[in-house]
Every structure is written in structure tokens, then in C-alpha cells.
Amino acid sequence: MNFSTHLLRHFFMFSIWLLALPALAQKTEDELLQTQVRRFEAMIENDxxxxxxxxxxxxxxxxxNAVVENKQEFLATLKSQKLIYRSVQPDEVKVRLLGSVGIITGRADVVVEQEGKTNTLHLRFMDVYAKRKGHWQQVSWQSTRIPEQ
Structure with a gap:
């Protein structure tokens, strides 16, 4: 094989790889969003x-409300039913991928029950995941209430 043929072959393979990148990124975004949905469902079901x-x-x-919890504290809060998630409806969701880290931002309407009262919270959120051992795991959540209009 001469040099030109070799170069052309590598160029062709590189072009195919470049064309596949958007599809791979979309697959990863979909995977991440599915993980978020699973997490919301698990919170609602207290799984x-x-x-x-x-x-x-x-x-x-x-x-x-500015309360910060680690994993064990968050799980204990759900298990004790001090805070019960009734529904989580995300909206205006955007995904950013930075290597093995995925950041989801958006709005959400969250219905919770706390101390016998049901409240609907209108939130902006940032939800951060890291891909570890082939699976997405949530590493951080930050939410802010949207003021009533």
C-alpha cells in the first residue's frame, strides 16, 4: 500500500468517526436523562x-431551603418520611457533558409533603452526575425556589 492510499484510508476512517460523534453524544445525553428520571421515580417511590x-x-x-445533606442523610430523610416526594416534573432541561461528568440544568415543579403539609415547589436546579464504573451517579444537586409572580 502506498503512502497516498494509506493516508486516504486514515482520512476516511477519521471522517466516519467524526460523523458518529453527534450520535454518541446524543446517546450519552439520553442515558443521563434516563438516569435522572430513574432517580426521580426512586425518590417518589422511596426506593x-x-x-x-x-x-x-x-x-x-x-x-x-438551603439544607445540605450527604448521601446517608438524604436517604435517612426519605426513609423517615420527614420529606415525601409526590411528583417531580422537570422542564426546560439542558444537558452539558464534560468528559465523565454530566450537568443537567432546568426547571422543575416538585410536589412534596412535609410535616403533614403538601407543597408545590417551583424550582431551578443543577443536577450533576459522574460516570463511575460504567454507570451514572448523582454527585450534586442544587435547587433554588422561583419566586411567585
């Missing part, structure tokens, strides 16, 4: 086993 898998051991979870 401690599923949450154990989806939450990183070094989780920092900042609620919209």
Missing part, C-alpha cells in the same frame, strides 16, 4: 435500593 445505586457516596444534596 432505597435503587437510590443506593444512583447516588454517589460523596453526594452533596442542597435543598431549595
Amino acid at each position: 432505597q435500593t435503587e437510590l443506593e445505586q444512583l447516588l454517589a457516596s460523596d453526594l452533596v444534596y442542597t435543598h431549595s
